[in-house]
Amino acid sequence: MKIKSLIAILAVGTTLFASCGAPKTEETASTSDKLKGEVKIDGSSTVYPISEAVAEEFRSVQPDVKVTVGLSGTGGGFKKFSRGETDINNASRHIKEDEGKACEANNIHYLELEVAYDGLSVVVNPANDWVKDITVAELKKMWEPEAQGKITKWSQIRAGWPDTEFHLYGAGTESGTYDYFTEAIVGESHKSRGDYTASEDDNILVQGVAGDKNALGFFGYAYYEENKEKLKLVPVNDENEANGAGAILPSVETVKNKTYAPLSRALFVYVNSVAVDRPEVNEFVKFYLDNAGALTREVGFIPMSDEEYAAQKKKYEDFMSTHVKK
Amino acid sequence: MSNRFEKIARLKDSSFKIFGMFCTFFGLAMLAIFISSIFSEGISRISWDFITSYPSRNPAKAGILSALAGTLWIIVITALAAIPIGIGAAIYLEEFSKKSRLGKIIEINITNLAGVPSIIYGLLGLEIFGRMMGMGGSILAGSFTLALLILPIIIVATREAIKAVPSSLREASYALGASKWQTVKSTVIPSASSGIITGIIIAISRAIGEAAPLIVVGALAYVPFVPNSPTSEFTVLPIQIFNWVSRPQAAFLVNASAGIIILLGITFLLNAAAVYLRIKRTVKY
Structure with missing residues (x-):
């Protein structure tokens, strides 16, 4: 009798499950440079809307790359970032000294990239x-x-x-x-x-x-x-x-x-040298810097100038050539 | 003299009755205000698109598919993990363990565990399931953390239900030559089942509303896919609602209300199931 009721409960659960519907399948043209894999982002809830917007747009370019964004806060995010648990950290401030040391201790080189401005x-x-x-x-x-x-x-x-x-x-x-x-x-x-x-x-x-x-x-x-x-x-x-x-x-x-x-401040993402070695993360970071300007205004932040985005991209490419063996 | 005492006693009676009525209606009125404001704001936002879309920066296009799927995964796996352990522990404590000092200590500790703030369970889950057992921010790690969170509730409810089974039933079972396990299996648990089921559903309803411990364990906010296995990463409805509430654009607040309605719907459904099963299974002595 007991087991019947358990089954009853689970049946309710599974029906809900089934009724929630299968994911929308998207027809995508198969081109040669379609990437797979995942990009894990976590960190500041302030920067979250920008990364969410970029991740959403990235899906139309690389639908098979699973980009996820978390909300652990800048500090909580850096803890995971320094353990290599995430690929990119959203940050509303610079990395602190001890957080930087924690990254080094795990052989993680990091790079700070400015992605938008906010006016307090x-x-x-x-x-x-x-x-x-x-x-x-x-x-x-x-x-x-x-x-x-x-x-x-x-x-x-x-x-x-x-x-x-x-x-x-x-x-x-x-x-x-x-x-x-x-x-x-x-x-x-x-x-x-x-x-x-x-x-x-x-x-x-x-x-x-x-x-x-x-x-x-x-x-x-x-x-x-x-x-x-x-x-x-x-x-x-x-x-x-x-x-x-x-x-x-x-x-x-x-x-x-x-x-x-x-009271104008910059908002950052931090990228990790181990992660950007993966083509999907590398592609995502470049996509981020190319598109952040257009997307930040939509979610309420203030874009940097085109030259500044170009400078961030240059900075990223230099980082790639020093830290990532190709 | 006695007349005066009687008057005072009657006055006390009626004033307590009014006070009690006020307390009852106060709670109900708050619930009514909450539900009506949520419904008036969010009900028009609910559509099939809202339920089958992924999160988006555009509030009109955003949906709850990944959060709803995550919540359902979490309910099922949390239940699978917590129910057998919780009922097993309760049966042991009530039927098998000797009433010793150690038993008392265990009893007090389980009751205390029910009052530990949920974020503490999140930290515990992060260390044990996420890091030591290598589950990361998966549905399994989140479900096991919530299972720990609701275990004390299930144990306490199950024990109360077992205690309410009259000892005459057990004695009758023994008199027929049944062993202890046979008595527990065929007499005690069936008689206690309505109370046990109610406890389980109350516990699961609590787990559904948790966001904080899951964020600590590593649940995400933007998940553009439906989790396809227990090791998948996930988000849940409370996190999605929390995220929308804190956004500057007013349209996200409407989305949050719509999400709350869906979450309330799931909770009410579970509670309705509890009420139904209780009515159906209540045994009268």
Whole structure:
């Protein structure tokens, strides 16, 4: 009797299974350079949409290569990358020293390739009529560790701003976005005040700033772009005339020409010398650099210039010739 | 005097009743709000294309085929791994082991295991199944990790079901000359089966909703193929939903709602099966 019920349960499972349908088969013209095999990508969830888009497009060129993308985060991804468990790592920051050493210990040479830019956008609530621009020094005063509990009102930041409390919203401390922002604004990576609303999910930060008149937050440009009517973008002044005078708003143009400083950042993929020896991985990396420019805008990031992509490709080819025996 | 006490007692009765009603409806109201908002956002997105397409950067073209297939693989293999071990352990603990101090320690530990956060099981699974046993980020490694996660639930539920079998039934079996194993096989388990099945299905429903331990073990997010064997790499619905929820484009949130509806559908189906089997198999003494 017992066994019958087990069978009943499994039968439900298998029926579901069968009803889920067979995979779509795609008719492909067989050409001589059709590759097989797999390309394993893991790492940053920020860079994920770009790699997903490239992987999706790559399928139309090389349908038999299985490209998979994971979401372990930059650090979690580097752990797998250094063990040789993945071929490519998405990264929203540079590799750390100990992560690099772990790769070397396993005889893995790696190469960092820039694939896109992002402009970390500083935003306030649309009802906020006093913040028209902000300087890096003022942002630092708001966010540095020493500000905790002491700097709490707008009037403490700039004379003329109201005597009411401000509320800060930003990336959680585990994210590469947090590391980048603190490095650019506070001057030291991973150091900031702790009394702000932190979330790894930028959509939560958008909601927070949109519902709080005294809010100030930062997140990736795509999240501002998709929620323009709920947020007010703040131009940032780095008080350095050399890269554009005055306060500058992030936009595709200003991030691309690097005048939106210091909050423009590059996003990376790391490739592994052992993996690129396989033709399908090599082909995928080249495809990535050729197509990232067109695809990044679609998923909300900002493409680099054609010359910059060409330079990354050159860098990759040099890496191939030094580390991969052909 | 007694009249006053009676009044106070009645007042307490009725106020507790109102409090209890409030608690019940609070939970139900939250569930109703959740389900209605999810349905109003996602139901129009569900189509055959949504179910049979792979993930995509274009929210209108994206689908859940690989995630749904991964979830079904995981359900089946997790069940195959967890059910025999869980029931076996429960039968041993209830029917065969001596009530010793060691038995008590084991009992307390199993109950404690049921409360360990799922991410811890993910780390355990990564080390043991993923690395030591070399399974990598495969369906097997993910299923075994989830099987560990739900084992305590199955063991506890099965033991409770076995405890509820009246000892008079066992004694009757022994009186007819049955051995211990024959008694367990032919008397105890059939009588306890409705409770055991309910426990199994509750446990599997929990496994379906897990994303965190699977991400740790190495489940992926973008998988453009249907897994064809237990050693294949995979993704599951909760990971796909989590990924869509965190994207900037609002259209992905609609996809997430549609994915949640499918996931809820699977859970409700399993629960319905549990209710049906329980009604059908309940034995009255």
